[in-house]
Amino acid sequence: MTTIAHAPPTRKARNRWLNDAAGRRDGVAGLLLLDTLAAIGFAAGVAGGVTAVMGQGAVWPWAVLMLGMGALRGVFATLALRRGAVRAGAVKRAQRLRAVAATLRRKPGAPIDSGLLASQAVDAVEALDGYVARFLPARRAAAIAPMLVLVATACASWVAAVLLAGTLLPFVAAMILAGGAAADESRRQFVALHRLSARFADRVRSLPVVLAFRAETRETEAIGAAALELAERTMRVLRVAFLSSAALEFFAALSVALVAVYCGFALLGLLPFAAPETLTLAQAFFVLALAPEFYAPMRRLAAAYHDKQAAETAADTLMPLTEPEPVPLVRVTAPLILRDVAIRYPGSDAPAVSHLSLRIDAGETVALLGPSGSGKTSVLHMLLGLAPLSAGTVEAGGVPLTSLAGHASWAGQHPLLIAGTIRDNLTLAHPRADQLAIQRAVAAAGLGPMLAARPGGLGATLDARGSGLSGGERRRIALARALLNPAPFLLLDEPTAHLDAAAEAALIATIARAAKGRTTLIATHSPALAAIATRVVHLGHAA
Ligand SMILES: Nc1ncnc2c1ncn2[C@@H]1O[C@H](COP(=O)(O)OP(=O)(O)OP(=O)(O)O)[C@@H](O)[C@H]1O
Structure with missing residues (x-):
């Protein structure tokens, strides 16, 4: 089961992260303020028209002023929506890339959790949408727009302005109370949504195992319980949201009623x-037409x-993602020298490999032999940066090596x-391999008969499970892929497993040819297979 294993960040750190993630301001709040100014113009048009x-x-x-301002309001609102959506799209794209990059460049040997990745890269990132597109501009506009309305109202009737301002204080107090409760519920x-989606992604991935162990009922019940928990939590959020909108509507209506x-x-x-003042018909109409605009920014x-609460919770998931380190592009050549190397996986007491020293010269073929669990795969993974180098050093062509990735063709187990x-x-x-090279790799890996028997041949589609x-056949595809890539290092992990003797003999000949150079x-x-190697290295007990 996937969990968020880190302590939540402080409120200040979270807000700073959200601000940084949202990036520069794109003038959306400015458009909302222009909308308020247009509303003042519209109210002036109404008042002038009536008189x-x-x-x-x-x-x-006055009719022209009214229609013009009305049209402008439509334009400003549409532009604000569009700009907000574009900005949110850019922020989400950057965060999604960050989530994926953090997963791809995680520490060697650190486990990958596809459920958590899905939840980070999809749900959490999506939760930033409303925050960037709607909440931030609305918050910036709400700090100024009511003041603009208040000043315009005061110009016509200071008493009406005082009435509007008078309803603001209890309204703000009510919103702070409701907002705090909403934050917790949200x-x-x-967390319930995260739990459900992570569980669902994990279970879909391991569906064959679930079916094989007849665990459908148990898993369906568990997912059902997680869905129910989410429904209950959603209802609680809605209840608090209804409460705060009731408070808002009450004070908005009260302010208009008092002014009227x-x-x-x-x-x-x-x-x-x-x-306390002499009020003309035009002033009264102006103030009345403007009164609903006082609460409009707060309504927005x-x-x-809710977008803010969702983004804050999403930030707790996204903030701990470490910034991926740039991978230095180093030209790597043989010889490959391992000195007193140890590989210990995070959380393991004993190293998978220890005290391994080895020199592989350019063009050499070395076979790693040893009983199951002796660390053959771990050595290949360590060279590819997928397993941790816990002690010792690795050097390639005189350069300390962090990873052969990008310089090696690899066919994994x-x-x-x-x-x-x-x-x-x-x-x-x-990706740039031409048709001839593909055909050669396919033939060399012995994929020809399988492709001939399959409708579509190379164009036949596979799912991610194969x-x-x-x-x-999967191993042959991996081998053909490795053969296709003309990298100076070739790393093969049990390439002939699952093959009968004749197929193994044919593939060994292919590997011997591919290993040349x-x-x-x-x-x-x-x-x-070890017999084609120029040297055999024994790992583990057999050493
Ligand atoms: N990601 C990992 N996390 C923790 N331990 C691991 C991990 N991968 C491998 N190990 C452990 O490291 C040891 C060596 O495993 P490795 O797969 O390298 O052996 P191997 O010689 O390739 O085995 P086989 O011949 O069965 O493929 C094993 O005890 C294994 O349990």
């Missing part, structure tokens, strides 16, 4: 106290508030297959 209709001047300039909801009652009574001279902010055609799988390590391929290291249990 003109009552016979005080021409109507059309965090719990996100005051303006009406002031115009009719029905105020139960001496009028409240609508995006569990060949990686991607969803795509057989050709896609072959050209994975050498369903429909035998173990031997390359520095080759082969991990094997097969004495026949």
